[in-house]
Amino acid sequence: MAEALDNDNDTVMCDSESTMIASHVEDDEGPSRKKRKTGTNEEPSERLEQRLGGILCCAVCLDLPPAAVYQCSNGHLMCAPCFTHLLADARLRDESATCPNCRIEISRTSASRNLAVEKTVSELPIECRHCTHVFPRHSIEHHEEKTCEERVTGCKFASIGCLWRGAARVAGAHEATCERPALSAGEVLDALAVRERCAADQLRVYTQIFDMLSYEKITFNDLQLKPYRTDEFVHKLYYETLRFPSFGHHWC
Numbered sequence: 394m395a396e397a398l399d400n401d402n403d404t405v406m407c408d409s410e411s412t413m414i415a416s417h418v419e420d421d422e423g424p425s426r427k428k429r430k431t432g433t434n435e436e437p438s439e440r441l442e443q444r445l446g447g448i449l450c451c452a453v454c455l456d457l458p459p460a461a462v463y464q465c466s467n468g469h470l471m472c473a474p475c476f477t478h479l480l481a482d483a484r485l486r487d488e489s490a491t492c493p494n495c496r497i498e499i500s501r502t503s504a505s506r507n508l509a510v511e512k513t514v515s516e517l518p519i520e521c522r523h524c525t526h527v528f529p530r531h532s533i534e535h536h537e538e539k540t541c542e543e544r545v546t547g548c549k550f551a552s553i554g555c556l557w558r559g560a561a562r563v564a565g566a567h568e569a570t571c572e573r574p575a576l577s578a579g580e581v582l583d584a585l586a587v588r589e590r591c592a593a594d595q596l597r598v599y600t601q602i603f604d605m606l607s608y609e610k611i612t613f614n615d616l617q618l619k620p621y622r623t624d625e626f627v628h629k630l631y632y633e634t635l636r637f638p639s640f641g642h643h644w645c
């Protein structure tokens with residue numbers, strides 16, 4: 394038990410440490426942590442993709458960027474969310490954003506995308522979170538959502554009320570024994586009526602929004618979005634406006 398608690402503490406410390414890197418780029422923690430993670434030259438047995446992963450990771454969060462990769466004018470890499478955070482944090486402090494590695498100024502105009510890194514990262518292997526088989530990153534989404542045998546899926550008779558959920562691998566076996574197809578016409582109609590009621594509720598919300606947007610007298614107000622952070626999710630940046638009345642409701 395004590396050991397488990399220790400592990401938990403370790404995890405918490407790591408999390409807050411990486412948060413510090415993200416929000417206080419002046420700290421020297423970022424580069425030194427990167428060295429710890431990427432200092433793999435002493436271990437020649439490590440595979441090429443792992444060594445590449447260490448080189449192509451984001452300088453701030455040390456993860457492999459899932460989409461766009463930005464670089465400072467000296468070539469240091471940042472994933473899109475970290476890049477946006479650096480710019481937003483600098484704006485909060487009324488300063489210019491700087492690269493966490495070399496301190497050179499970064500902005501939307503001075504930083505550029507690095508397509509070669511983006512493409513290389515998309516070819517690196519990643520483990521499926523359901524079946525743990527390894528795939529190139531660019532195809533993992535399709536595999537996890539459409540073809541993985543271990544992904545959670547529903548029964549093909551869900552539209553007539555079957556609530557079964559389970560691994561795709563056993564969905565066929567369930568459907569072969571599913572009781573839904575044996576329902577009487579009356580029971581199927583009841584199930585369809587429930588489904589239609591849900592669809593009608595959703596439609597009502599959309600119709601309300603469309604009605605609001607179709608008002609003839611529309612006035613425009615400028616709203617200022619103020620960035621703020623909470624103690625609970627220090628690494629997340631939120632934006633808020635002052636409360637304002639509209640369509641009989643108060644918004645913010």
Ligand SMILES: [Zn+2]
Nearest residue numbers: 451454472475
């Ligand atoms: Zn990052």
Ligand SMILES: [Zn+2]
Nearest residue numbers: 465469492495
């Ligand atoms: Zn740099």
Ligand SMILES: [Zn+2]
Nearest residue numbers: 521523524541
């Ligand atoms: Zn899988």
Ligand SMILES: [Zn+2]
Nearest residue numbers: 548555557571
């Ligand atoms: Zn079923």
